[in-house]
Amino acid sequence: MYRKDKSLPLRSSSAALYNNLSVLRPAGPQPARLCTVHGPGLSLLSAGPGAALRQLQPKEGGSALSASLLTQMYEADGSIMVYWHALDVSEHPPAQAVFARGIAAAGGRFICVGTSSGLVLVFDIPPKGTNVTVSQVLEQHRDAITDIAAELGRAPDGAGDLVTADDAGTLCVWSTGEEFTLRSKIPAFGCTCSSVTLWNGVVAAGYGNGQIRLYEAASGVLRAEVNAHARWIYALDVAPQTGKLLSGAEDSFVHVWQLSTDPDTEDIEIQHRHAECVTDTQVCGARFCDPQGDSFAVTGYDLSEILRYSRV
Template sequence: MYRQDVPITMKGTASSLCNNLSVHAVPDKRQINYAVVHKSLVNLISATTDGSSVVGRQILCKEPAATQGVPFVMQVKWVILPTRSLLVLTTGRGIQIFEPDGAAMVYFHSLSDSLDKSNYAKGVAGVGEKTLCVGTETGAILMFDVPAKGNNITLLDTVCKHQAPVSDLTSEKDVLASADDLGTIIMWTFNGIKLSPVTSIRGTGWPCNSLALWKSVVIAGFASGHLRVYNANSGICGAEVLAHARTINAVDVSRDNGMVLSVSDDTFFRVWHLKALNVPQIEFCHGETVKNSQLVGGRFVDGQGRALCVTGYDSSEITFFVRV
């Protein structure tokens, strides 16, 4: 179903982090951007859609309030709000928000600047018209108001429902899903002012490393190798698959047709087809190994799942596969 295509080479390698790949398509410029974390750096690659031009550079994580050296980046992700696009970096000590091209930092939020106390940030998603949500090690979710332009970003609220560190966030319009290191998933609705919990899906003790949301269906990848799909409104588990032999590090969904991508330490990526029923179902479509590569990131390149890309730990390549 998919064949391997020409890879893109980065200036650095990929760190061993879950969700270590973000993709941002800019149709007006016929350009696709990729971001991958390497320790305290972020590899940024801009490529034309026809592959004729590929430009790479790096962002060094420097925190204005830090006094204990350069922190490690935990996650990088583009957030596309109706009013604005942003590039968000979460670190072991805070949150950095950049313009989408990474050229200028517009906001920094410190979480910790102490050697004996940590509070890393992990899990990033936009909800509503202009609200950015970021998860933290304490289990709290920070909510930021983002203006259409400028750097007047403000902390709106902090919601605390998780009993373990937040591992990932995902959203669809006014619905937010959050997961933690105990595998608990909480569904929220946003009314433009505050987040309200709708349902909680109890974890089994295995971290939920990655989430995706599509048409009121939650797709969750766990460190146990399980892939589970839930009804977002009721929390009912419609299907459970032992999708991988080792931890699932990333999941993604193609917005137009519900294709699901999962990647794992076991070197395999697998593609599934999601059926958004009252009791959601999932069907296996394709699986392939990327030889000698512990996969840490995976994303569809377009909304129809016609192409996908993956990253592997300690590899300097973004590997592409095209549907045939």
């Protein structure tokens, strides 16, 4: 069971975007940092005493560049922008939206960013300095990327440690390294996959029809599915140390599930653990605040605060 804690106030509300909440869990005693997007800006908060708030505004890139066409990287506290990258818009029709969506750190040194064209840009991050480079472009998707997730623990051999999803519902599982390798491709079934996560060789995917589906990362075989929400799922997250799964949706509900695998039969199971109703709120972001899944945070469309919950 979870109970509601003191919320974190925002200067502006959260936009109605998939996965519109990120949580950085620093090693050691430092408090978690939470961020959410509103328009072109981003609110970065500390979960510690005082709830320090920083507003990050996009860099205006010269002449023809607009802020929406940039990928920007900051220090963990948001104090310094270390790198920015302009998306290539030359090959897109004027009426077609161009954007970056979906981001994940993978392989210890890479950051993967999805785009509206279906490409996934792989940025190589040096141990020191700001010499960030685009080392590879992944081209398996034909529709706009919706979400990207990386294995936070240790992926089983051959299972892959990165998963990408798109508007059509197609999923791709990759192994990271000097060259990213496609491990499996899970075909679409007529519904957008809006959020995805990866745990212990299991891909958990949330869809516009309210379903959560569990696949084997290595083979792409469907192992379980549950009608989790009455409306579009906007967020999924997993607690890497325990296998708890968090889901949030347009139906105003946030659910906590337990994922498990049987080492003998290799069966994948999902069990419901907790339900929380965020009254009259379209949930657009939900993330665990610790690796055990003992606390989580929630954002909602037009909600000027980040709600927090912790285990009783």
